Amino acid sequence: MVPIFSKEKEEPIEQHRIPISFLKTRADFQVFFYGADKDADGYITYEEIKNVLGKETPSEQLLQHFDTDQDTMYSYTELMRTFLPKEKYSID
Secondary structure (H helix, E strand, C coil): CEEEECCCCCCEEEECCCCCCCCCCHHHHHHHHHHHCCCCCCEECHHHHHHHHHHHCCCHHHHHCCCCCCCCCEEHHHHHHHHCCHHHHCCC
């Protein structure tokens, strides 16, 4: 689970990760992210996510919970923590 903060309160909310069937490894995630990041700026929009994930795209409202800086742009780290289990990206 990823702690996120409610917009109304400053206390953390436990949020589950969002499983995507073809994102099983960090390499899968890299292919997804860099394929979606057409302008190579290191961030992708909801529309870019939707273009790649198709029917598996989570709702925009659900994804906003994982947008830690609330800029409506998703960084590599934000989405990796959203779509991959911790053991797939942790360096511990």
